[in-house]
Amino acid sequence: MVAFARCFSFRLTLWLLGLAFTTAAAAQSFTVTHAKVSLIAEKNSLQAGQITWVGVLFDLEKGWHIYWVNSGDSGERPKIQWQLPPGFQAKEIRWPTPVRLGAGTVIDYGYEGLVLLPVPIQVPADYKAGKPVMLSADIRYLICREVCIPAKTQASLAIPPTSAGSQAEDSELFRSTFENSPKAWPTGWKAQVSDNGGFFLLSLDTGASEPKATFFPLEEEQIDNSAAQSVAPYPRGMVIKLKKSDQLLKPISALKGVVVFGAGRAFEVTAPVSGKK
């Protein structure tokens, strides 16, 4: 953490010296309203026809947060608009596992501290090995503590980097972010929902009793975000009781989201809904 902070102030200094775009563009960063935002890459080289991981790194001031793809009751997810060389194509953000934020009757989903939002970028098949490219992005995000501030910043990244940087640290950030991101739902596990009117009962059959779980809905307004989620474990899994959202007036065919078990083990889940609708 300290190493990252030092690294950022070093990058910022370079930028202020006006050297950024040409010599230190490997990772410019800007201090914007309670966050340092920069672009980093998992690797310092590109391979034709392959996916390369690039990410927006938010170093958030203590007490401030940004939002998950479903921001929950309030807030708004960050949006990235890429400017890429011809043939390069950015895909969707792979959202790391969020946390519940807030208290009382308003609960949001988001991130605090150091947050990397990784994005897979398709390198064109005709890319010539070693050719320098510049990847740029406009990043719009809402950052909140007690109050919310809409922010917008521009960041760029040169690959290969034009100066010796912190590639090992950056690669490690991608590794730890992927480790803390939801995994695909394992084959053999079962997930189903029964609708009992006011609540969804999400049954997760994982083969082992799970005493702890939190469900994060991908779709807005399916569940009441602020309602307590009670968990009833049984020998091969658990049932999570989720109160329906006040704004959910129509039946739904599936609950989609992320379930986080004890020790931060997170999985993407799609559970079909059966029963009374």
Add this chain to the structure above:
Amino acid sequence: MRRAATCWMMVAVAVLCAASLGRAARVGERAPDFSVTDTNGKLEKLSDYAGKFVVLEWSNRGCPYTQKHYNSGNMQRLQRAWTQRGVIWLTVISSAPRKQGYVTASEENSWLKQINGAPTAVLLDPAGTLGHLYDAKTTPQMFVINPQGTLVYDGAIDDKPTTDQADVGRARNYLSQALEEAMAGKPVSTPASRPYGCSVKYPGTWF
């Protein structure tokens, strides 16, 4: 093994179902009555407006999503247009003292003049009682109550959940749509939506 697992699951479901089912007011149900003092010291009761359409608008002038609609003049336009058609428009401020958006009655009245606001009244709810009664989550969040006292809309003001003023002109306004349809005696086609914006700054919450 499979049968046993299913059986255990049913036990777990039964345990969870034993807990009672509490529910706030929802679209299609009777809107709960309230009695709250407005910025002119008048007690505003929902039941006093029986027979009229009532709009509840949760507001916090420090919130960038609320600002989008006031700085663009959109909210004042809506307030004027709908009150001219006989709608009772009640703006509600549920910010707690020392939190963003908290105002005294006189502060709010002079601000209303300055921005040319036109609600029927502004209700001061610093304890959050009315906010919790309607389970208001964000600013701006809108509710529409029909002349029979039924809640017919609960959600966002429109379908563009951003702070960008340019989106006001591009948005589908859910509030106006609900009022138009309900006044024409039609069912409201979008009776609920996700109420985007800033969290309501209730007492005791930290953001």
